[in-house]
Amino acid sequence: MEAQDLKNKADRANPEHKEGPVAAAIEQYTSKVPSDVYLWAALGSMAISATLKVLKKDEEALFVGQWAPSFLLLGVYNKIVKEFGYERDK
Numbered sequence: 001m002e003a004q005d006l007k008n009k010a011d012r013a014n015p016e017h018k019e020g021p022v023a024a025a026i027e028q029y030t031s032k033v034p035s036d037v038y039l040w041a042a043l044g045s046m047a048i049s050a051t052l053k054v055l056k057k058d059e060e061a062l063f064v065g066q067w068a069p070s071f072l073l074l075g076v077y078n079k080i081v082k083e084f085g086y087e088r089d090k
Helices: 002-013 021-030 035-054 058-065 067-084
Strands: none
Touching (some): 021 067, 035 058
């Protein structure tokens, strides 16, 4: 029953399921960024990582290579904002 109580409390806190002012402001700006930017950033970080690996700079290669999933996740967020984002709440 504890999970149901938490759900009920959450529903009462934001019954209209609208974004807060900070998320709405972020979405307003991120929705203007083309999705290709995130894809190219991910591909670029993979290419730089591979280059660093060839140059035997293993730690730097791992560091830069870990950026790719973050860029791709930001791209997914960007796409969701464009499809279902802040404009819907207005």
